[in-house]
Amino acid sequence: MTNLILSKSEENYLKSIYNLSDSGSKLVTTNSISKILNIEPASVTDMIKKLSKKNLIYHQKYKGSKISKNGIKIALQIIRKHRLWEVFLYEKLNFKWDEIHEVAEELEHVSSDQLIDNLDKYLKYPKIDPHGDPIPNKLGEIDFVDKISISDLNIGQKGIVSRIINEDEEFFNLLNKLKIEIGTEIKLIDKIEYDSSIEIFINNRSVIISKVVAENIKITKV
Amino acid sequence: MTNLILSKSEENYLKSIYNLSDSGSKLVTTNSISKILNIEPASVTDMIKKLSKKNLIYHQKYKGSKISKNGIKIALQIIRKHRLWEVFLYEKLNFKWDEIHEVAEELEHVSSDQLIDNLDKYLKYPKIDPHGDPIPNKLGEIDFVDKISISDLNIGQKGIVSRIINEDEEFFNLLNKLKIEIGTEIKLIDKIEYDSSIEIFINNRSVIISKVVAENIKITKV
């Protein structure tokens, strides 16, 4: 059942459907897939039919698509490959944080169990990728950690930066300037009502970050 | 001129044509490409037309194809990627000597200059791949080393194993048993007329290897 061979396109669709589905729970619309993959809705409908026939998703005409158990399993393996390659590029090949995604998007489609298992071992079985996203293990098990926005903290509370949403170079540069990275401890000092910006304490000094920036940095409470 | 983007298929054809052409000198027949890629001659003709239109090869109907300057340049970059990935798989991921080719055949098509340059650096700019084949540098420069067969040695002469032709697992196992690898010193002791087998001295003992085995091991004289 799991041993069918998928094309690169099928893999990209399946991964996107999984990502849009909230870990497989929600229905995914044709339009949302179209937008995320930059492919016309009519073409998405074609592929939906193909994936349905392979029982990787369930589809109800005009209603939406739900990823199947099997589909989730496969999607998680693609995500595993993607994130392991990101770790490799970042840690071994000195890629910048904002340069890894594009290349990983290609490498994730190279299919060899031996390749990915040995890479995993070589990287010492990392638990998260450079953006803070959890890496599924060989069995597809994945640590879902509750992540909240900085603004969800109460004043005085502390958190650890655990996920960077935006992957642009500009955002990367800003974080670099602020010396914020995965693992950095943050304490909320004040919420500024006027423009919803936020004052935080990091690396022994206090800085004010805008609402948009705050929304792109997820943390776990400590 | 060099910046056109090629499909995986086009890249595989171009590499095969280069490999069959004796470094770009010889005409390559449609049939030979067909055989090496396991694609019907009619399909090969189609692709030949495509590559001709892109000036990567010159083609004369019913005569054969010759790879162009530009074609060689591109082929060497694909070969560079292939061999660097082979080094990575062999040295970093502990792949066996006979397991690397197939995966490298896929990895070679991931296109990112940054990826391959950083990989090259990470591997400390290797000059040869695990089979003993030279790795072209970024500029497409490649060390052609004169390699001869063991049987071309005179009795008493020494050579260094520098290239393994056959890449089967069985052949790998045999070499393993004989403790022959790239860099092993070999001395020719005797040529046995009866079955053209050969007596050689390696690792402080003498062994007899068949004609076929000898032909699959290339050496450089010392």
Place this chain on the structure above:
DNA sequence: AAAATATTTTAGTCGTACCTAAATTAATTA
């Protein structure tokens, strides 16, 4: 030099993965 054989090309087809335009269905607004 013919005939036979081998190689290569042409012609026509197919599946994949996309597209645009038009039809259908669902959701929103008046």
Place this chain on the structure above:
DNA sequence: TAATTAATTTAGGTACGACTAAAATATTTT
């Protein structure tokens, strides 16, 4: 509720990269 708008699907088309069968050309054998 009816009309309008939005989302989705269907219908028909294209480029790519493969295939088979048949035609054209080249090579080898007699």
